[in-house]
Amino acid sequence: MAENQTQPQVNTSEQLPQNAKTFSILAYIGLLWLLGLLISPEKTSPFVRNHVNNGIVLSIFCGAATCICWIPILGWIVEGVVGVACCVFAIMGIVAAAKTQYFTIPLIGKIKILK
Numbered sequence: 001m002a003e004n005q006t007q008p009q010v011n012t013s014e015q016l017p018q019n020a021k022t023f024s025i026l027a028y029i030g031l032l033w034l035l036g037l038l039i040s041p042e043k044t045s046p047f048v049r050n051h052v053n054n055g056i057v058l059s060i061f062c063g064a065a066t067c068i069c070w071i072p073i074l075g076w077i078v079e080g081v082v083g084v085a086c087c088v089f090a091i092m093g094i095v096a097a098a099k100t101q102y103f104t105i106p107l108i109g110k111i112k113i114l115k
Contacts (some may be wrong), residue, residue, distance in 0.1 A: 015047075016045070016047060016100060017041070017042040017045050017048075018041075018042070019040065019041070019042055020040075020042040020045050020047050020048050021097060021098065021100060023035060023036035023040040023042055023043075023048050023051075023052075024036065024047060024048055024050075024051035024052075024097035025051075025094050025097045025098060027048075027051040027052045027054065027055030027093070027097070028051070028054070028055050028058065028090040028091075028093040028094050028097070029090070029094075030059070031059060032055070033051075033052045033055030033056055033059065036048050036051065036052040036055070037052050037056075037114075047100070047102065049114050050102050050103065051093065051096075051097050051103065052114060053112060053113050053114040054093050054103060054104070054105050054109060055093070056113045056114070057105060057108055057109065057111050057113065058086060058089055058090060058093070058105060058108075061082070061086060061089075061108050062082070062083070062086040065078065065079050065082035065083060065086065066079065068082070089105050089106070089108075092105070092106075093105065
């Protein structure tokens with residue numbers, strides 16, 4: 001049986017910097033993860049870094065799927081499936097960031113780009 005794993009939640013009143021939630025949500029929208037990585041004053045926050053890392057991994061995953069779409073028929077099918085998965089993963093990440101929870105993208109989230 002699979003264990004019920006819940007993601008740890010941040011105590012928003014004490015630990016979460018002022019705009020951390022905003023930059024964490026933006027990390028899942030295209031290349032806006034750059035804002036959380038470069039511009040955000042909260043870029044050293046573990047919460048923001050977790051979501052920015054997920055945004056980077058998701059961007060790479062979606063970019064690779066876009067490159068695969070150049071292969072006729074099989075590439076189109078794979079790109080369609082991966083495109084839907086990218087949207088679902090982004091929505092899951094946005095919801096987790098809005099709830100101030102740490103999040104790991106299923107299947108591809110174990111990749112750590114930011115340490």
